[in-house]
Amino acid sequence: MNAIILTAIWGVIMMFGGVFFKKNTTPKYWAIAGIVIIIVANIFEFFGHQIFHVDTKGMLRFDAFSLHFNTIVFICTLLFFLLSGRDFEKIGIHVSEYFSLIFFVLCGVSIVSSFNTLLLLFLGIEILSIPLYILTGSDKRNLKSNEASLKYFLMGAFSTGLMLMGIALIYGGNSLGSFYIDAINLGTGHLPVLIAAGLVLLLVAMSFKVSAAPFHFWVPDVYDGAPTVVTAFMSTIVKVAGFIAFIHLFQYSFGAMQSQWQTLVVIIIAATLLIGNVTAVFQQSVKRMLAYSSIAQAGFMMFALFALNDTAREGILLYAAAYSLASIGLFSVIAKMSDYSIAGFNGLGKSQPTLALTCTIFLLSLTGIPLTAGFTAKFYMLMAAVKDGHQIWLVIFAVICAAISAVYYFRVIQAIYFKEPTPEINAQMPITPAFRWIHIIIAGLIILLGILPGLVIDWIYY
Amino acid sequence: MEIKWYLFLSIALFCIGMIGALTRRNSIIVFMCIELMLNSVNLLLIAFSKMHMATVNAFGTSMATSAQIFVFFIMIVAAAEVTVGLAIIVMMYRNTHSIDINFLNRLKN
C-alpha cells in the first residue's frame, strides 16, 4: 500500500513541480529522490512496517511476492532514472510531467502486482496504460511518435474492450457473482462455458499487454516510434508488471483447472517464441530489434504461466530483474545515439571500451549465457516448464529459439568488437563517468544474479 | 426475459463494434466503435447483475451492486480514455491534417 500511495503522491508532486521548477534538469533529481523514498517505504512494508493503514476490503493483497516484486521494479526504475533521466529532456519541455506520468505508471504497477479483484486489475492496467499512451506520443512533433501513440492507443483500447468482455463473462459464469479472483477459482471441475469464454478473452487481453503473439503487433511499431527513453521504460518495467498481473490472475483464479487451458498457453508460447526470434533476425535497427527481442523474451516469461509452480514464480522474478536490467542498460546507450541501426554500434569497443563491455554483458545476459542473470532466469523458466512435465517438445523448441536469439544479439556484439568504427556516426556520445559507473553497477548486478540467483529468489520465502 | 437474450444482444453489439474497428479507417469512428464495445460490456454486466441479485457478499451487499459499480468504473475509465484518445487524435491531426489510421505508416516490418 505504501508504494501505491507514495507513487501517486509523488506523481502529483512532480505534476505540480512542472509549474515551479525553473530548470529542465531539476525534475530528474526530484524523481530520483522520490523513487528512493518509495523503495525505502516499500522495503519497510516488506518488513511489516506500513506507513498507511488502509482497509482495502480485501481488494488488494500484499504478500511477500508482490512486495518483493515491487522492490525489484522500483530498483530497476531507480537505475533507469539514473541512466536515462537526462534523456527525458530531449523529448520536450514538459520534463516534470513526464516524470509525473512515470510515477503514475508505477502506481499502476504496484496495483497490478497486488490486486485481488478483477476491478482493481482493470483499473491497474488502465493506470498503467493511459500514461503510456501519452508518453509514447510525448514527442509531439515527431510523426513516428504520433503514429506509435495512435496505434498504441487504439489497440490498447480495443484490448481493454476484450478484457472487459472477459470480466463480464466470468462474472456471469461464476455462481458467486464475485469479482474477487480467488472466488472465481472453481477447483478442478469442468470449466463452465461462460468462464471458458471469459478466460480466453482475458488471456488475449493480457497477452496483448505482455506482447505475446499473435497479439504482439503493436509492440515493434510502438517501441520503435516512442521516444527511446519511454521505450526503455515500457519495454521493461511495465512489461514485467504485466506478466506479474497475468500470472497473479491466472494462478489465483484459474490455477486449479490449468490443464483445461494449458493448450492455449502452449500455442501462444510457441507462436511468440517463433515470431519474436525469427523476425528479430532480419532487423537492422537495434531499437526495433530489441522490440522483437522483447517479444521473444516474453515467450520465455510465458513459461511461468505454462507451469504455474513455485519454480515458475521464482523464475519470473528473476526473469523480470534480469531482463529489465539488461534492456534498460541497452536502451540507455541507444538513447544516447543518433543512429539506431546496428552500424551505430560499430567500433564501440574502441571508442567506449567500458560501455562496450557492459553492453556485451547485457547482450550475453539477454542471450542467456551462464554467469549472467539472463541464464539463471532462463534456467528457472525451463526448469519450471520441465517440472510441469507436459510438452517437453515446447521446452526444446524454446531452447532452439534461444539459440536463434544468439544470432541477433551477437550481431550487435560483432558490431561492437569486430567492425571498424564509422567515424561520423555517434562520434561524440555524451557519456559521463557517472553513466559509465551505473552501467558497471548494472553489469555487476547482472553477473551477481547470474552467480547467486538466491539473492532475488530467497526473499519470496521471507 | 431470459438472460441469454441479453447475452446475445451484447455479443452482437460487441461484434458490430469490432467489425467497425476492423473496417473503418477514420480513427474517430474506430474509437467510437470501441466505445460501442465497452457499452455492450456494460449492458452484459448489468444483465448479469440482475442474475446475481440474490447472492450477498461478505459485506452484506448484494453481488448485483458490485457489477453495477464495475459499470460505473468502466464509464470513468472510458471518459479518461476518451480524453487521452481525442488528445492524441487531435495532436496527430495538427501534424498531418488527417485522421486516417493508415495515413501514418512509417513504422512497419
Place this chain on the structure above:
Amino acid sequence: MLGTYFTFPELLLWIPFVTGLIAIFIKDAKSVKAFALFSSLATLLVSVISLCYTDVAHHPEYVDYNNVSYVWMPYIGSSFSVGLDGMGHLLTFLTAFSFPVIFAATYKSEFKNANAFYALMLLSQAGLMGVFIAMDALLFYFFWELALIPVYFLCSRWGGEKRIAATFKFFVYTFVGSLLMLVGIIYVYLHTPSFSQDSAHSFYIAAFYKAVLDPGQQSWLFWLFFIAFAIKMPIFPFHTWQPNSYEQAPYPAVMVMSGVMVKMGVFAMIRWLIPVFPAAAAKFDHVVIILAIIGIIYASCIAIVQDDLKRMVAWASIAHLGLMGAAIFAGNFTSLQGTMLAMLNHGFNILALWIIVDIINKTTGIRKISELGGLAQKSPMLSIFFLVIALANIGLPLTNSFVSEFLMLTGLFHFNKWYAAFACMGVILSAVYMLNMMKNVFYGKMNSLTENASAMSNLQKMVLTVLVIFILVLGIYPSLVLHLTEGTVSNILAHISVK
C-alpha cells in the same frame, strides 16, 4: 596443510581466472605476454603437484586435496563441487600443459590489444579447467558455456578474413547443443534423489548417476546430451563448423580449440553421458559407433584432398576424434582406457602440429600445401620435428598415439570386428594425408616463396622438443597415464553394469 585452505582443483580454476582478469589491466604488450606465460606456468606447476597427490587408494587423505564442495544454490540442490579424479587429473594436466606451450610457441606473434587477447586466453583456460573439475551438473554447464565465450571472442577478433561468420557458426552450433543439454540436465535433475534437506533433487554428479530414468526417457535424453557433446568433439555429421572455424581462427585459439576444447566432448561423454544413461548408451551404441566410423573415413578422405594446411589438420582432427567416439561407445575397459590416453595424446600431437603449421605459415606467409615445398632443406630441424609429430599422428609404434589407437581399436574389435576393421581404414588414410603433407611441404624443391622461410625461435624449439619427448615417453611407457585413469574407468564401467 594446503588441503585445509585450498584444494588443487580450486587453484587450477582460480589461478587462470584471476590472472586473466588482471591481464586486462596490463596495457604493455610485452609484459602481458610474459605475465600470461608465467601464470600458465604456475597453473602447470599446480597441476604437476596435484598429479603427485593422486594415490587415493593408499592415501585417503589425498581426497581432501582433490575434492571440495561449497554451498552454492542449496535451494535447488546445486553446490560448487569440484574434484579431481584420474580423468580430471589427466585433462587438467593437458589444459595446464597446453597453455604455456601455446604461449611459448606463439611468443613471437604480435596481437593487437594484447591485454585483451591474453586475458581471454587465460579465461578460456579457466573455463576449460572448470569443465574438467566440475562435479555438479549445473556447474559443469556453466563452465561448458564459459569456455566457449572467450574462444568465440578470440576467434572473431583476431582471426582470418571470414572469421566473423565462421566463428559465429561455431558459436551457434555449440550453443544449440549446449542448450539442448541444458534441457536434458534439468530433466535428469528432476529425477534425481535428494542429497540434502534443502532441496528435493540435486545436481551433484552422484545424484545424476542415481537418477531414476526408465529406458524410454533415457532414449531421448541421451540424444539431447549426445548432440551437445558430439558437436563439441565433433562427431560426423555435426562437424561442419570445425574446418571453417579452424581455418579462420588465430593460431593460439585454434590450439586451444583443437588441443583442449574438443576433449570437452570426449570427457563429457565419458563422465556425463554414459554413466547417466547406461540403458540408452547400450541401445544406441551401434548408431553412434557407425556415425563415428563414417566420420573417421569421411574426414580422412577429405583431409587427403585439402590444400590448406589448417583445413587439413582440422579434418585430421575430426578423424581422430571419430575413433575416440567409437571407442567410448564400445564401452569396455580397454577402449575406455585407450580413449583416456588418446585424449592426452591427441592434445599433444595436434598442439605440436599446429605449432608447426603456425611456424610454416608465419615464416613463409602461405598455407597452401601446393605452394609450399622444400622446407626440409631450409629448416631440417623443423622437418624432423614434423616427421616425429606426423608419425605420432599416424600412430606409429613407439609414439604415443600408437598405444591409444591400439587400445581403442582392440576395445572396438572386442565390441564388433567389422567396426574395428572399418575404423582401421583411418589408420591407412592418415598415413596418406600426413605423408602427403610431409612430401609436399618439406620435401621436394624449394621455391621462391619458401626460400625466405626463417628458422624457428629457441622457445619454439624448446616447446617442440618437450612435446616430442612427451610423445616418445608416452609411446614407450603409457602406463604413466593408464595407471592414472584406471580407477575412473572402472568406476564408470561399474556404473554402467549396475544400472
Place this chain on the structure above:
Amino acid sequence: MDAIQFIYLVPLLPLVGFLINGLGRKTLSKSLIGLIGSGVIFLSFCISVLIFIAVSKEGFTTQDIQYFDFINVGKLNIPFEFQVDQLTSLFLLIITGVGFLIHVYSTSYMKEETQSGYGRYFSYLNLFVFSMLLLVLGGNYLIMFMGWEGVGLCSYLLIGFWFKEQENNNAAKKAFVMNRIGDVGFLLGIFWLISSFGTISYHDLYNSSNGIITSISAINSPAIVAITLLLFVGACGKSAQIPLYTWLPDAMAGPTPVSALIHAATMVTAGIYMIARSNILYSLAPTTLDVIAVIGTLTAIVAATIAIKQNDIKKVLAYSTVSQLGYMFLGLGVGAYSAAVFHVMTHAFFKALLFLGAGSVIHAMGGEQDITKMGGLGKKMRVTYITFFIACIAISGIPPFSGFFSKDEILSAAYASNPLLYYIGLGGALLTAFYMFRLLALTFAGKFRGTEDQLHHVHESNATITIPLVILAVLAAVGGLVGIPEVFVKNGNKLNDFLSPVFAHSAQIIASQEVPHQTEIILMIVSVILIITTSVWAWKKYKEYQPGTGEESVFGKAIKNKFYVDEVYDRIIVKPLNALSRLLDNVIDKKGIDGIVNGVGRGVNYGSRQLRLLQSGQVGSYILLMVIGMLLLFIIQLFTK
C-alpha cells in the same frame, strides 16, 4: 646364458648409434659417423654371435625376458618382452651380420653425400637395423608390430632419402602406405588374437607345455583361419607378395645399399619371420597355408616373368627379390618352415651381394642404372664381376652354391604337397636363371654401350666396397652347406636340426609328407640341368646384345610394363579414392551437410524476411490478425475437448 642377459644390448646399440648419428650429424666428422654407424652394428653382431652360441648349446630352452609393463589395462597385459630361441638367434645373425657388411659398404658408397646427409643416412640405417632387431626379438606380437612398423618407417625414410626429387618421395610414400595396408591386416589379426585368447605373448600362446594355442585342438576353426589370414595380409605387405608387392620395385629410389638392406637382411624377410614364428598357429589353419602357398607361387612366377624384361639393374634385382620371397612363402605354405628360413638366410647372402655389386656398378657408371647402356664391365671391375657371377649362380640354384640347397628344399617340399606347385616353382627357377644371366651378360659381357665419359670413369671400387662383396660372395657360395639335404648326407641338414625345436609342434600337427629319395634326386637332377641350360642360353643370347632390336610382342610389352599393375591400381584405387574425397569435400560436405546447416540459417533469414511482412504498419490489419488469433483460441478452447 650370460649372453642372453645382455640381449637388450642387441637392439639398444643400433638405437644408440641412431641417436648419436642423428643428433650429431652436423658436428661429427664423416669418418666418425661411419665408424659409429658400423661399429654399433658390429657390436650387436658380436653379441648375436654369443647368443647364437648360447642358444646352440645343448639343453637350451626358449627364454622369455620381460622388462616392463608396456600396456596393462584390465585383463589385457602386454609386457615389453623379448623372446630368444633358435629362430631369433638365426635372424639376429643374419640381420646384424649382413647389416654390418652393408654399413661398411655404405661408408664408402655414400662418401659424396653432404655432411648432414651422411649422418642422416647412417642414423636411418641404424634405426632400420634397430627396428628389425626389435621385430625379431619381440616376445609378443605387439613388440613385433612395433618393429614391423619401424622397418616400414625406415624404409620410408631411406627410400625418400634424396627427398628433393618428388619421385623418390612418391616411392617412399607408396612403400609406407602399402605397408600400412598390410599392417592393418596384421593389427586386426592381433586384435582377434586378443579377443580370442586374451594374450598375444608367444610364451602364453605357443608354449609347448601350457600354451593356449596348444590346448585348442580344432584345426581350421574360423577364428584361427581368419587370424592367420589377417596376419598373412600383413606379411604380404611387408614381404611384397601379390597383391601388395608393387612398392618394392619402386623402392629402388633409395640409395643402393639401402636396397640391399631392405631386400637382404631386413624388412622383406619380416613376413617370413612372422609366419615362421607363428608356425603353430598356421599349422592349425591348413586353409591359410594353402592360400599362402598359392600366393607365394603366383608371386614367384609373376615377378620372375616381369624381371626378364626389365632394363634397370636394380629393378631386375627387385623383382627377383619379390620372386624369391614367393618361394619362401611357397615353402611356408607347404609347411616347410625351416626350408623357408633357410632360403631367407641364403637369399640374404646372395641378394645382398647382388645389390652391393649392382651398387658398385652404378657407382662406377656414375649413377647409370640402365643395363642396356652398360656392357663389358667385367674387364674393368674384376672383383665385382666375379662376386656378381657367384651370386648369379647362387640365386639361380646351381649346386653347390647356397641357393641350390635352400630352393631345392622348398621345391621338394612343394612337390610333396602338390606337384603342380613344384612345376610352377621350377618354371620360376628357370626364369630366375634366365634373367639373372641376362643381367650378368648385359652388364659385364660384350661391348661397352655407354658414353665416352662413363667409359673413362669406370673403375673398380675401393676396398671398403669390395671387401664386403668378397665376404658375401664366400657366404653365398658356401652358405648352403649348413643345410645339405638328407639325400646326400645323413644329418647334413644342420640348420633343420637347429631350428627343429621351434617347429617341433607344427611337425606334430602337420603330418609331413616325405618325398621318396629317388624321386627327389631325379627332380634335382632334372632341375639342375634345366637351370644350367637356361643360364647358358641366356648368357649366349645377351652376350653380344645391341639395343633397338625388333618389335616387342603384346605380351612382351605387358611384361615390360609390369602387367600394368601400377596403372590398374591407380585406376581402381588411387583415382577413385581421390575422386571420392573430392566429392565428399566439395559436394557431400560443403553442399550437403554444411548446406543443410547453412540452409537452416538461410531458412531462418528467409522466415524473418517473410514474417516481418505481417507487420504491415496498419492498425486495421493488426486488429484483424489479433481477432483471427483470438478466434483460433476460442475454437480450440470451446470446441475441442
Place this chain on the structure above:
Amino acid sequence: MGITQILFWFLTILALVAAIGVISSKNPIYSVLWLIVVFFAISGHYILMNAQFLAIVNIIVYAGAIMVLFLFVIMLMNLNAEAEPVKNVYMKMAGIISGLTLMIVLVAALSHSDVQNTIIRPGTSIGLIKNLGKALFNQYVVPFEISSVLFLSAMIGAIMLGKKDPVKKISL
C-alpha cells in the same frame, strides 16, 4: 408478450440498427448521432433492469458529455464524408467475416451455458443511487480513490498533448 418483452425487443432492435448505422455511415457526424441512439437504447435496457442510476449516468456521461466531445472534435477538424479514403475491400471483407465468425462462435458456444435460461425480472432497489453510493464509498472507496490517479494522468496527458509548444520542426 408483456410490455417488458415488447420494450425489450424494441430497444434491442433499435440498438442493433443504430450500431450498424454507426459503422456504416460515411459521414462521421451521422455515426456520432447513431451512437447516441445506441446509448439511449442501452439506457432503456438499464431502466428495464432497474438500474436507474446507471441509465442516467449513461445518458449524461456518454450521450451528453463524451459524444459531444466527439462532435466537437469532428467539427473542429471539419471532417465530412469524403475525408475517409476507401479502405481495401479485402480488408473490409476479412474484417466483416472474422467479426461475424466471432459472433457465431460466441453465440454458439454460449448458448450452451447453464445460466442462459435464468429469467431476469424487474423490481429491486439495488440500482438506486442511494444503494450504489453507499457501496461506492464504503466497500469501493479504494478503487474510487485509485481512479482519481487515472483521471489525473489523463488530465496531464490531455494538457500536455494539447498545449502548443514552442515550435519545433516536425521530424519525420
